[in-house]
Amino acid sequence: MAEFYGTTVADIFNTMPKRFKPEEAKEEDIAIGYECKGEGKWKVTIKHGTIKVEEVKGDLKGCATTIHAADAETFIGTTLGKIQAMDALTTGKLRVVGDVKLLMTLLPKIFVQYTVPEKKSSVVAKDIISTITERFRPDKAAGVDMKVGYDLAGEGGGKWTIVIKDGKCAVKEGLAKDLTVKMTMPAEIYVGMMLGTISGESAFTSGQVKLDGDMMAAGATSRFFNKFVDPNAQASEAEELITIKVTNSINCRFATGTAYGMWFKGLKEKKFLANVCPKCGRTQITPREICAFCRVRCNEFAELGPKGTITAADVVYFASPDPLTGAVRETPYAMCWILLDNASPQEAFCFDIKREDLPKMKVGARVRPVWAKETKGTFTDLLYFELDK
Amino acid sequence: MTTMTCKKEDTTNCFVFEGKMALPNQYFVGRLGSKFIIALRDKKKIMGLKCPKCKKTFVPPREYCHFCQTKIDENWVELGNEGVLVNYAVVRYLGKHLPRKVPYILGQIKLKGADTPLTHIVEGVDIKDVRIGMKLKAVFAPKTTNTLLDLDHFEPV
Amino acid sequence: MKKQSEKPAKAHKKNRNVAIVGIGMTSLSSHKEDQNQPEMIHEAVRAALADAKMTLDDIDCVVHGNMELFEMQYQPDMWHVLGSGAYGKDEYRITTGGTVGATMVCAADNLVASGLYDTVLAIGFEKLQEGNTTGGITNMADPLWFRNIQTGALTGTTAAMMIDEFGAERAKKAAMKYRILMDKHAMLNERAHRRFGLEYDQAEDLMKTSPQLVGELRLIHMCSQSDGACAMIFTHEKRAKKVCKKPVWIRDHITVHREENMSNLYAFEKPEMTHHYAARKLFERNGIKDPVKYFDVFEMYDPSAWWGLDWSREFLQLKGDEHLRLLEDGEFDLDGKLPLNPSGGVIASNPIGATAMLRPAFAALQIRGDAGGCQIKKPVKHALASGFGGTLWTVLMMLEKDLDW
Numbered sequence: 001m002a003e004f005y006g007t008t009v010a011d012i013f014n015t016m017p018k019r020f021k022p023e024e025a026k027e028e029d030i031a032i033g034y035e036c037k038g039e040g041k042w043k044v045t046i047k048h049g050t051i052k053v054e055e056v057k058g059d060l061k062g063c064a065t066t067i068h069a070a071d072a073e074t075f076i077g078t079t080l081g082k083i084q085a086m087d088a089l090t091t092g093k094l095r096v097v098g099d100v101k102l103l104m105t106l107l108p109k110i111f112v113q114y115t116v117p118e119k120k121s122s123v124v125a126k127d128i129i130s131t132i133t134e135r136f137r138p139d140k141a142a143g144v145d146m147k148v149g150y151d152l153a154g155e156g157g158g159k160w161t162i163v164i165k166d167g168k169c170a171v172k173e174g175l176a177k178d179l180t181v182k183m184t185m186p187a188e189i190y191v192g193m194m195l196g197t198i199s200g201e202s203a204f205t206s207g208q209v210k211l212d213g214d215m216m217a218a219g220a221t222s223r224f225f226n227k228f229v230d231p232n233a234q235a236s237e238a239e240e241l242i243t244i245k246v247t248n249s250i251n252c253r254f255a256t257g258t259a260y261g262m263w264f265k266g267l268k269e270k271k272f273l274a275n276v277c278p279k280c281g282r283t284q285i286t287p288r289e290i291c292a293f294c295r296v297r298c299n300e301f302a303e304l305g306p307k308g309t310i311t312a313a314d315v316v317y318f319a320s321p322d323p324l325t326g327a328v329r330e331t332p333y334a335m336c337w338i339l340l341d342n343a344s345p346q347e348a349f350c351f352d353i354k355r356e357d358l359p360k361m362k363v364g365a366r367v368r369p370v371w372a373k374e375t376k377g378t379f380t381d382l383l384y385f386e387l388d389k
Numbered sequence: 390m391t392t393m394t395c396k397k398e399d400t401t402n403c404f405v406f407e408g409k410m411a412l413p414n415q416y417f418v419g420r421l422g423s424k425f426i427i428a429l430r431d432k433k434k435i436m437g438l439k440c441p442k443c444k445k446t447f448v449p450p451r452e453y454c455h456f457c458q459t460k461i462d463e464n465w466v467e468l469g470n471e472g473v474l475v476n477y478a479v480v481r482y483l484g485k486h487l488p489r490k491v492p493y494i495l496g497q498i499k500l501k502g503a504d505t506p507l508t509h510i511v512e513g514v515d516i517k518d519v520r521i522g523m524k525l526k527a528v529f530a531p532k533t534t535n536t537l538l539d540l541d542h543f544e545p546v
Numbered sequence: 547m548k549k550q551s552e553k554p555a556k557a558h559k560k561n562r563n564v565a566i567v568g569i570g571m572t573s574l575s576s577h578k579e580d581q582n583q584p585e586m587i588h589e590a591v592r593a594a595l596a597d598a599k600m601t602l603d604d605i606d607c608v609v610h611g612n613m614e615l616f617e618m619q620y621q622p623d624m625w626h627v628l629g630s631g632a633y634g635k636d637e638y639r640i641t642t643g644g645t646v647g648a649t650m651v652c653a654a655d656n657l658v659a660s661g662l663y664d665t666v667l668a669i670g671f672e673k674l675q676e677g678n679t680t681g682g683i684t685n686m687a688d689p690l691w692f693r694n695i696q697t698g699a700l701t702g703t704t705a706a707m708m709i710d711e712f713g714a715e716r717a718k719k720a721a722m723k724y725r726i727l728m729d730k731h732a733m734l735n736e737r738a739h740r741r742f743g744l745e746y747d748q749a750e751d752l753m754k755t756s757p758q759l760v761g762e763l764r765l766i767h768m769c770s771q772s773d774g775a776c777a778m779i780f781t782h783e784k785r786a787k788k789v790c791k792k793p794v795w796i797r798d799h800i801t802v803h804r805e806e807n808m809s810n811l812y813a814f815e816k817p818e819m820t821h822h823y824a825a826r827k828l829f830e831r832n833g834i835k836d837p838v839k840y841f842d843v844f845e846m847y848d849p850s851a852w853w854g855l856d857w858s859r860e861f862l863q864l865k866g867d868e869h870l871r872l873l874e875d876g877e878f879d880l881d882g883k884l885p886l887n888p889s890g891g892v893i894a895s896n897p898i899g900a901t902a903m904l905r906p907a908f909a910a911l912q913i914r915g916d917a918g919g920c921q922i923k924k925p926v927k928h929a930l931a932s933g934f935g936g937t938l939w940t941v942l943m944m945l946e947k948d949l950d951w
Contacts, residue, residue, distance in 0.1 A: 084576060090765050091742045092752055100757055139531075241579045242423040242535050247413040248486075248618065254406045261402030285810075292804070312703045312812035318759040320700075337703070337812040348813035363710075378406075414618030414677050419582035451628055452585050458602065 001039065002072040005080055006116045009039040009072050012079055013053055017206065018198045019112040022049040028110070032102070033060030035068045036075045046110070065098030079114050100318075101328070112199050123230050124156025125187040128194050129171060132162060135226040136169040144224065146217050149175045149182040150190070157187030164224060181213035194228045259287040262301055268377035270369075272304045272340055274347070282344040304349075305340035307368045307388055311348050312337040313361055334358050338367055338385060354386040361387065421450045421462055429539040433529045437503050439464045445504040449537075469501035470527040471546060476506065479516055488538065492516060498525055498543055509537075513544030563949060564658045565786035565793030566910050568598025568779030574739035574895045576675060578773040583622060584629030587671050587775050591631055594667065594777035599789065605779070607657060608632040609668040611650045612899025614641035617677035630669055644847070645801070646670060647776065647903025648933025648941035652799045654780040664782055670900035671775035700768070702761020703812050705852045709762065712867060718762070720870050722749040725767055725851040725893065727878060732890025734880070734920040735908075739772045739895040767851040767893075774897035776904050783949070794910040794929075797951060799943035800828045803936065811938065820940040821860035821932070828942050829863065832951070837862050838872070838884050842926040843912045845905040847934040848891045858886065861932060861942070880922055888912065888920040902933030906943060913947045 001008040013034075026049045033056075034042045041056040043063060060066055069075035070093040077083030078094055088094035096102070129150070141164050148162045161176040162169065175182065189208050192198030203209045211218050256264065259275055263286050266273030274283040275298040277291035283302055284291065291298050313336045319329040333355060337348040353361055354370065366388040375381040418426060421438070428436045438461045439446040440454035447455065452462050477496035480487065487493075489510060496519075497506035511525065523545060530541040570593025572586055581589070595601060608630055610623040623630065623639045630637075638657075642649045647670040654666040708717040726746055732738040744752075756766035786793040802820040811817070825837070834840045846861065848854025858878075859869040872878055878886035889908040892901055909929035911917040927948065933941035 086765075086770060087740060087742070089757065090740075090768075090770070091744065092748070092755055092766075095755060096757070240423060240427060241420065242418040242426055243415045243579065244418060244536055245415040247411065249412065250410045252408045252410055254408055256403050256406065258399060258403055261400075261404060264404070265402045311814045312706065314702050314706075314760050316700070316760045317757070318700070339813050343813075345815040346810070346813050346817050348810055350810075350812075377404075412615070412618040416617075416619075416676055417579045417582055417673070419585050420580040421585070422582055453588060455628075455633070 004073045004076045005082055007076060007080075009036050009075055011117070012076065012114050013042050013044075013055070015114060015117075016044065016053045016111065017051055018192070018202060019114060020046075020051045020202045021110050021112065021199050022051075023201050025049055025051070025110040028106070030065075030106075031063045033063030033066035034075075035060065035066060036072055037068075037070055039072050039075070063098075065096065065102050068095040068097070069093065070095075080116065112197070115197060117197070123191060123195070125150075125152045125190045126156050126158060128191065128228050129158075129160050131228060132171050132225065133169050135228065136164075137224055137226060138167040138169075141169070141224040142167060144220075146180040146214075147176050147178060148217065148221055149179040151175060151182060151184040152187040152190050153185070154187040156191070162221075169224070179213060181211060181215070181218045183218060184210040184212070195230060257289065259289045259298075263287050264377045264379075266301075266303070267379075267381040268375045270306075270371050270375060270381075272306065272349070272369075273301045274304050274343065276300045276302050283342070283347050285340070285343060285347055285349050302342065304342045305369065307366060308338040308340035308343070308349070308385075310336045310353075310361065310363055310365045310367060311339050312363065313353070315358065332358065334361060336361065336367070336385060351382065352384040354384050357387045421452060424465070425450050426535060426537070426539060429529065429537070430533045430535065433470075435468045435470060435500060435507070435527060435540065436465050437468045437500075438462065439466045446502055447505050448500065448503045448507050466502060468503050472498040472500035472503070472507075472525055472543075474511065474519070474521055474523040474525055474543075475499045476521065477511065477519055479519075494519055496525075496543065509540065510542040511544070512542045560659045561661055562659055563783040564655045564780050564796050565783065565790065566778055566796065566906075566945075567781050567786050567790040567793055568594040568600065568777075569907050569910060570594030570597055570777045571737060571900075571904070571907065572774045572776075574737065574772040574774035574897055576739075576770075576772060578673065578675065583617070583619075583671070583673055583676075584626050586629070586673065586773070587626055587669055587777075588629035588631075590671070590775035590777040591629065591667065591669060594779050598779045600665070600779065602631040605631065605635065605665055605667045606663040607636040607638070607666045609638045609640060609650050609654050609657070609666060611640040611642075611646040611668075611670055612672050613643065613646065615677075616898065617673050619677075626669075631667070636663070642803075642935060643939065644849075644898060644935025645902050645933040645939050645941045646935065647900050648799075648847075648905060648931070648943065649801065650903060651778065651780075651796070651906050651943065652801060652941060654778070655796045655799060658780050658782050664785060666780045667777060668780065668903065669775065669777045670897075670903040672771075672897040672899040672901075673773045674771040674898065675773050700760045700763060702759070702763040702852075704850075704856050705762035705767075708852065708856060712870065716870065718753050719749065720873055721767060721851045721855055722753050723873060724855045724878075725752075727873070728848070728851070728854070728887055728891045728893045731880065731888050731920055732894035734918075735889050735894070736918050737895075738890040739774075740770060741890070741894065763850060763852060769849050769891075769893045769896045772895050772897045774895070774900055776897075776900040776907055778903065778907060778910075792914040792916075794913045795946045795949055797944040797946045798828060798832055799941065800824050801939075801941045802827075803939040819857075819860050820938055821857050821942075822863070824932075824940045824942040825861045825863055828944065832944065837930070838864075838877075841884060841928050841930045842924065843885050843888060843909055843922055843929045845887055845889060845909040845912075845929070845931045846891065847902055847905055847932050848887065848893060849896075849934060851893065853934075854887075854891065854893070857932075861930075880920065881924075885922050888917065888922055890920070902935070902941065905933060906931040906945060909945050913945060 001010050025046050028046045031045045041060055043054050043056050045052040074088050074093045078085045078088050145165050150160045159175045161172045189203050193200045262273050274285040275287040276283055277294055277298050279294035279296055315332050315334045317332050319331050334353045336353045337350050339348050367385040368388040370383045370386050372381050372383055425436055428434045437446045437448035438450040440461045442459050443456050454461050474496050477494055479492050480495055481492045494511040496511040497508050499506045525543040526546050528541050530539050533539045570590045572589045627633050640650050650668040654668045657663050657666050726744045729742050729744040732741045752766050756764040758764050802824040877883040880888055909931040912926045913929055929945040931943050
């Protein structure tokens with residue numbers, strides 16, 4: 001196994017089950033194939049919140065999508081973010097056969113980001129438990145009364161009870177008799193969960209963490225404490241660079257003016273209204289007050305179409321996400337430039353074409369508009385164009 | 390071809406369309422800014438940068454001395470958490486982005502050791518009692534957000 | 547046979563001549579988390595001042611620009627004063643979309659030529675990692691009509707038209723060759739951002755396997771985003787001759803914008819492209835009849851391989867497949883008749899607000915002989931640089947080594 005950036009391809013797959021977040025993959029039923037030249041092939045099967053990772057010797061069968069890396073460096077580099085995935089996709093060093101969007105949307109959602117394992121973080125469970133009282137948030141635990149028991153097996157482990165009552169927190173050795181909930185697990189699993197390298201859900205689902213008692217209480221405990229920060233990691237870690245993330249959305253009001261106002265009036269009546277330049281005669285669609293070539297106002301309107309001819313077409317395979325909602329239009333979809341009947345020769349009009357007509361669409365074809373059942377005078381009145389058979 | 394006429398003064402078809410502009414962004418505070426905020430967040434200290442030539446100390450920190458253009462990004466100095474109010478304004482207009490309920494006081498505080506004032510919220514004093522020259526001290530936020538508001542506000546000593 | 551005079555006819559008359567005396571750039575990358583915007587700008591400003599052997603006291607006026615709102619910040623020039631050096635000086639903020647870098651060069655030229663200012667510092671930048679490019683482009687679209695339909699800056703119509711005109715095989719091969727040529731140039735340019743080390747024998751494979759974006763426009767053809775800043779210093783003839791060993795003269799520039807949106811551009815009959823119009827007017831008034839012969843380098847703003855190839859025909863006033871033949875015969879290579887984008891072009895580096903300024907900047911470096919690894923070996927005296935933006939707007943300018951027109 002080749003080693004790059006301090007780790008190997010095998011480690012990325014070995015840690016996949018631990019990093020898997022079953023709660024994010026409840027709806028998924030998919031098999032993804034991975035091929036890293038020189039290293040091997042793996043098949044990852046995800047079915048309704050469960051995961052199976054297996055190394056494959058022959059062909060990757062039954063995978064809806066396969067990801068191919070030209071070499072170990074590319075695979076490890078893009079996984080860690082040291083190499084830009086976009087760059088690797090551009091040069092072909094990373095290749096996706098199937099759904100490219102998978103790489104960018106599903107995978108980051110269902111896996112904890114892979115990080116190079118610390119070269120022996122000396123932190124053990126005992127150290128973390130000793131910081132519990134100083135990390136306690138009384139403001140978050142108001143009115144809470146519980147005893148949480150931890151039974152951590154293995155090196156650095158032990159048995160403790162955390163008592164939360166009347167806005168105070170105390171840690172006692174041993175397991176009390178009247179525990180609200182008891183959590184049993186290997187000590188190193190506890191450490192991994194606290195450091196964020198292991199998904200807690202996954203550890204529970206896979207049976208590595210056993211709960212006895214009030215499950216809800218167990219889930220709530222993390223809220224009462226500040227996150228544990230490994231003091232050793234801080235010393236060796238690269239300096240922390242802060243990024244402030246924010247999404248502002250500004251409410252705006254746009255005035256149509258007379259020209260656009262007429263256009264929307266036309267849409268309401270299921271008509272295409274263009275305004276005509278008195279000098280050069282061109283039919284401006286969508287209407288603008290002035291003809292920019294002749295620099296005169298265009299007050300006369302003419303009705304175009306409703307049918308037209310396709311002059312150019314774009315089939316879109318990669319849709320940009322909506323900046324506010326993050327929603328992505330389903331691809332492929334097509335946009336056509338249409339010369340409506342009666343339009344002057346340079347004045348094409350661009351709009352969507354019916355998804356079902358995509359395969360038969362071509363330059364020169366005749367199209368007609370499809371209107372919404374109820375037209376209100378807004379841009380949603382025109383649904384799309386369809387082939388005029 | 391039917392023609393219709395529409396004059397500029399004819400506003401029958403004009404209307405106003407309500408829309409939204411989305412502005413998702415992430416601002417990189419930078420190496421220096423990060424050090425400054427981390428000091429506020431973790432150590433509850435306000436740090437400035439001093440120019441060895443001009444002997445002026447800047448806060449918030451900047452890479453180069455404003456006056457002589459010397460690079461000063463290594464010369465961190467710890468400023469006290471106390472200072473004097475040198476200027477203020479009372480914010481009264483409503484805005485959902487504002488950090489406090491209006492009316493509140495936005496002041497400029499000259500910390501001990503700094504040559505530039507730090508702009509921040511002043512609390513714990515009635516609007517009618519605010520005076521230039523008041524002695525103030527910094528109060529840090531119990532819950533931090535990795536922003537300047539990890540220093541929550543200033544209040545009278 | 548009567549020998550044609552080498553001197554072109556008199557150009558556009560200026561009040562006084564203007565030279566570029568300082569050029570500074572930051573590195574171009576996609577990871578600038580350790581710098582905030584004023585710090586990044588300051589890096590470029592300091593580099594430009596060092597190059598010009600000047601200080602901020604020598605600057606009378608600052609011209610500042612980028613793509614408005616692309617970082618989701620309004621009027622960043624206000625708080626960039628920390629980095630731009632504009633404190634106490636006059637400042638102009640310019641935002642004209644993608645052309646802004648080139649427009650700033652034109653503005654600086656006009657400001658100095660007019661006599662309003664003696665020495666102007668122009669700064670273009672972009673920190674796209676902080677913003678949202680799609681959001682920026684979407685928010686620029688006509689809110690009433692186009693905002694909900696448009697897909698950002700991607701369109702495959704040019705590829706479709708070229709395939710229609712030249713046949714699929716030749717057109718696709720040419721677009722791929724163009725792309726690989728740009729990468730080869732970028733590999734020589736230490737300052738470029740994306741340098742992949744592509745080889746011509748990868749062309750077949752990439753043509754088929756690179757993911758399609760829109761139509762035949764594939765990921766490999768498309769430019770990407772970069773963070774970075776560029777600063778240039780301009781001054782008038784008298785001062786330039788005194789303080790600068792290698793001033794680069796701005797001979798002429800032209801700006802052509804169209805008012806409609808992308809929706810109207812692809813009917814059967816197409817309007818004259820702004821690129822063609824700009825070049826036609828610029829060459830006419832400067833008496834240039836054979837641009838391929840006249841110019842020693844062309845830094846063109848090429849957002850994609852298809853567009854770069856198509857527009858080479860428009861800018862150079864060529865007909866038929868002359869541009870394809872120039873490409874196929876290697877005349878756009880570094881040692882060809884007219885080296886095209888020796889810097890690697892926009893496909894290699896694209897900090898949008900600075901990109902259009904990088905074109906004249908790299909062209910000027912070629913004239914000075916300071917372009918580093920991608921320096922053209924033959925002497926470079928006449929350079930052409932273009933900017934692109936919006937719905938196919940064009941800024942075109944001519945740079946000269948000597949004041950010989």
